[in-house]
Amino acid sequence: MSSLHKTRIADFQDVLKEPMIALEKLRELSFSGIPCEGGLRCLCWKILLNYLPLERDSWTSILAKQRELYSQFLREMIIQPGIAKANLGVSREDVTFEDHPLNPNPDSRWNTYFKDNEVLLQIDKDVRRLCPDISFFQRATEYPCLLILDPQNEFETLRKRVEQTTLKSQTVARNRSGVTNMSSPHKTTVPSSLNEYEVLPNGCEAHWEVVERILFIYAKLNPGIAYVQGMNEIVGPLYYTFATDPNSEWKEHAEADTFFCFTNLMAEIRDNFIKSLDDSQCGITYKMEKVYSTLKEKDVELYLKLQEQNIKPQFFAFRWLTLLLSQEFLLPDVIRIWDSLFADDNRFDFLLIVCCSMLILIREQLLEGDFTINMRLLQDYPITDVCQILQKAKELQDSK
Numbered sequence: 001m002s003s004l005h006k007t008r009i010a011d012f013q014d015v016l017k018e019p020m021i022a023l024e025k026l027r028e029l030s031f032s033g034i035p036c037e038g039g040l041r042c043l044c045w046k047i048l049l050n051y052l053p054l055e056r057d058s059w060t061s062i063l064a065k066q067r068e069l070y071s072q073f074l075r076e077m078i079i080q081p082g083i084a085k086a087n088l089g090v091s092r093e094d095v096t097f098e099d100h101p102l103n104p105n106p107d108s109r110w111n112t113y114f115k116d117n118e119v120l121l122q123i124d125k126d127v128r129r130l131c132p133d134i135s136f137f138q139r140a141t142e143y144p145c146l147l148i149l150d151p152q153n154e155f156e157t158l159r160k161r162v163e164q165t166t167l168k169s170q171t172v173a174r175n176r177s178g179v180t181n182m183s184s185p186h187k188t189t190v191p192s193s194l195n196e197y198e199v200l201p202n203g204c205e206a207h208w209e210v211v212e213r214i215l216f217i218y219a220k221l222n223p224g225i226a227y228v229q230g231m232n233e234i235v236g237p238l239y240y241t242f243a244t245d246p247n248s249e250w251k252e253h254a255e256a257d258t259f260f261c262f263t264n265l266m267a268e269i270r271d272n273f274i275k276s277l278d279d280s281q282c283g284i285t286y287k288m289e290k291v292y293s294t295l296k297e298k299d300v301e302l303y304l305k306l307q308e309q310n311i312k313p314q315f316f317a318f319r320w321l322t323l324l325l326s327q328e329f330l331l332p333d334v335i336r337i338w339d340s341l342f343a344d345d346n347r348f349d350f351l352l353i354v355c356c357s358m359l360i361l362i363r364e365q366l367l368e369g370d371f372t373i374n375m376r377l378l379q380d381y382p383i384t385d386v387c388q389i390l391q392k393a394k395e396l397q398d399s400k
Helices: 003-016 023-031 037-048 056-077 109-127 158-164 207-221 231-243 254-273 284-298 300-308 317-322 331-343 347-361 363-368 371-379 386-398
Strands: none
Touching: 003 023, 003 037, 023 037, 023 331, 037 231, 037 254, 037 331, 056 207, 056 254, 109 158, 109 207, 109 231, 158 207, 207 231, 207 254, 231 254, 231 331, 254 284, 254 317, 254 347, 284 300, 284 317, 284 347, 300 347, 300 363, 317 347, 331 347, 331 386, 347 363, 347 386, 363 371
């Protein structure tokens, strides 16, 4: 470890040990990258995403309260209608004439259960192929959810629920804005059949199952948006970061902490996932056009070239912006970009500038290429040095 890196770690530790965290100082440090040593990144992200307040003394009570709240969500939402556990204070309700599996009443618990299955099937399909270039999400977590996996209770896991359902996955596909390929061309393909995944022993669960649970509960609590394909790519880096925290006490609660950080992050970007808002000032169309207007301001020659070739920002910037660049780079690089993104006070304005810097850094290839070559460049971005991209973005931001 270099002396410079040791100094940066010490700088973070000095800020984080204060009774009242100096947010501007933390943002300034985090923008240049957060060290992973000592769980610094995990802690900084929780503060920057407004999960933890600036007052250190309140952290213990707030974390305990939020983690218990998440446990309540598990109790209430990951159960099969008609099945409950006496030791959780819920009595069993037998199937009645008024409420049975064929009841067409929209308020029927069974009807709700089947509608939830439609959402769950789409989530399951997406999380099983999360970050296929690494094996992490297929491996067993050190901290399976004992509330659900305890053999003495009757809770049904989401994995079992998916395996037992007879719904056809093609009837529930819900892709954003009609886009059929949300994944990057250089991402590894994964098995499509449930049977092609390694079966873990009873009492164990894979990391992707934890992510599935987070997304399912989010969908239940946010019925207006529920689940849209691509949300899995947002929650993945968050969960990975928290689940690999070197502090075992924090790692044990990675699921709950990820849920609340993801919820806070989605509160800022959820408009990108709502099609009816596309053409509003907070919608994704406006943001994509903003990338081009910024490019026109910074590099008019390149802007005119893309216009001449009729290369619309929808062809590439939709995925860049909606998924926060999580599909354009390998996971460690995505995490480094997110350090800067979360640290910037106007973080999603900065994302637009990052996208603009990505275009300018390959301007020579784009100016020389034809439509086909340029589309390939933009959909399979060639530069892997994210620090170079962030440095260019900072230059563009400072030149305003």
